[in-house]
Amino acid sequence: MSDLLTSEPEAAPPSPAIRRAKRRLPLLGRVGAVIVAFWLLMAVFGQAVAPYEVGKVVDMDVFTPITAAFPLGTDYLGRDMLSRILVGTRYTVGVALLATLLASGGGLLLGTCAAVWGGWIDAVISRLLDTLVSIPSKMFALVIVAAFGSAVPVLVAMAAFIYLPGAYRIARVLAVDLNAMDFVLVARARGEKTRYIVREELLPNMTGPVLADFGLRFVFIVLLLSGLSFLGFGIQPPQADWGSLVRENIGGLPEGAPAVLMPALAIATLTIGVNLLIDNLGGLRRRTGRTE
């Protein structure tokens, strides 16, 4: 069938200027990038920019609405909400990011190994991780926390462990497809080592879907951790992540206190921001140009 958009059979490649224009991040992607960058900065510098000390009761009133002194109101003990959210960023973003890196990284590694080596290695890894998938994740998380407590490293390891099989599935299926492509066969026929094939031939072609999956997984982990905190099994007082902030202040819900809405809003902006960024990253990568 004819290629619709190739006007010349031997058309000249587009000039570098045109190509650069195509590689600019779309507007929504930039919005996402700004949101994500903001929360990442807060995760690092939140403590420093917080207007009040995090655990200090600064207001005699509880569930204060938005005022000049307390831009996001105060919580159920009269502590400044803005400070508590900013400091909590470290736990929510930090723990989730670390866990997502571990889950996606581990999944990617195992997935490509399984795809490239195939045979019984593939079978063993796949069946082991299938077993893991069959355990309900919230239940599993509760069991782990009950057994090992809720120290930060435990939370990170647990979240990574729960979300690794999904990342593995995605990475494996991508790598299996690519591994059957002719350019990989050519590399094999050239005598390339497995390491080269994985690093140079497979991984560069997997970045798009893997990144999209990374974003999704990050959001899931934020929600899992927030959920755990909301149940009281996550980050323990006096520290608080966004999930525990929602739980602490649930009593303010009937009066519409910002103390309960703002941490929820923070979770929402982070998840939306990450997804906007990831979804629009495709525009950054060069087009791989299927003409049909």
Add this chain to the structure above:
Amino acid sequence: MTALLEVSGLTIVAQGDDGQDVPIVQDVGFSLGRGEVLALIGESGSGKTTIALSLMGYARAGCRIAGGRIRLGETEVLSLTAAGLRDLRGRRVSYVAQSAAAGFNPSRTIMDQVVEGAAIHGTASRARAEAAAIELFRALALPEPEAVGARYPHQVSGGQLQRLMAAMAMITEPDLIILDEPTTALDVTTQIEVLRAFKKVVRSRGATAVYVSHDLAVVAQIADHILVLRNGRMQETGTTRHLLAAPAHPYTKSLLAAAAPVARSGTMASPLPEIPVLAVRGLVAGYGAIGADGMPAIPALHDVAFTIRKGSALGVIGESGCGKSTLARVIAGLLPLASGSVELNGVPLPPSIAQRTPDQLRRLQIVFQMADTALNPAHDIRRILGRPLTLFHGAKRGELDRRVRRLLDLVQLPARVLDSVPGELSGGQKQRVNLARALAAEPELILCDEVTSALDTVVGAAILDLMDELRRDLGVSYMFISHDLHTVRAVCDEVMVLYAGRMVEFGDRASAVTAPWHPYSELLISSIPELRPGWLEEATAGRVQGVESAATGPRPACAFFPRCGMRIEGVCDREAAPQRHLGKGATIACHRTEEELLTRPPIRAMT
């Protein structure tokens, strides 16, 4: 009498990356009387499919019909509402796509899908539509016309599916049928059957059709008028006979020239007996586990043996599934062989890549058919060509850059493509890069797997010229795999014909065009469309019919037995065919003697 279809000033634009409209079809006009067949011919990107789709008032995503008129009967197609278009499509204009396999829903029976058009448009009751469908199946020479409708799409062959799709298009008795490259994806031997079925049905029912193709020889058989397109503009139009006999436009002339390739340079091999570059002996290979008898579960190659001399080219031809790609993979070490040996320069090659030395790997390169999938889309051309240079020759920086540029020179690509990724190049350019990567290793033998099959005729001819030049300049040998005898004859010194994994004929280039042939070679040769109207009728007179469904019962000793026009019952199906040396210098595997093959031209003798 006024024409049934009248198109004038048709202009279709696509939206470019910068938001500007880019015209892809400009000012095209033609008219077509009832019962006539018009062919739209041109290469990829010439706008032929775009025009064909516009006849249904449709433009693909990102495209827009910007101007012109399309009149079908009394209807102005371009001013129809959405509801009007729905009534038009599938009822008055129907479409047969290139890939029937993708056009059928695998989870419903064929009959359900064939009569669907009649049901949607309410042209006939289910029972009447089914009866009409069975009539069509019969007219299209489908085996078991009453029963085929109950099957699922994967249960019939590709050629049959293509004919079933035509039945689907004709069930509502449309005014106009659009056939979009309906035989391009088929083997020559299947194409001829499908083509004949189409022609018979179109003629007997007086259907009006627009036939889209890039193949002039195919079009010559079926069309009354030809419209030559290039870059969305009309180049030339006329009756088939006139256009083929006296093409006026230079582009038409170049298309005609490319359709009948001339033999490139003669053999470069020295006549002295010497160690061949490649010697294959008693090769058996296939897929699946190797059984106790040393045969793989699904054998693809049986006892294949041949040699390739230095600087010469061997052509391997056969239809899909005959094992020709498997052969290349076994030689390249990508697939283990079950028994036999492969020798490079007299030294046996270990069966798997891991056991081969880097030098052995360097001497033997493989080039795949689809440049789209053979080049890593994430790497730029500099990196694609640079890798084998670093790996095999240890080239670095300045040296590397110099050699990459020289490679681009060799395959006649401009240096500015260096920083492009494959997605930014055209099909022909990609295939050149694909070839350049193999040359980077400075190999002695290149295995070319259908390197021109995915390309337009004119671009493919340019690649063949290039390969021939490289052979002369660099002295490399080729094993050239193709399903197209024309191509093989044009570039190869020797030709090997494979059928069902067995070698049925081996001879030099001259012998490929000289009688007598093995009956299968003859079938292949006579199936290649020729550039003259009326060839189809001559070629198909008295062929063995319905062979596609004949694969039941015990496997005959000669795999070609069910399709053979010269078979000897009781001999060919029982005893393995002996090797026979023919006077023309070729070897065939057949029970028939040379005299029998000569005196009884098998294909025409069957009537």
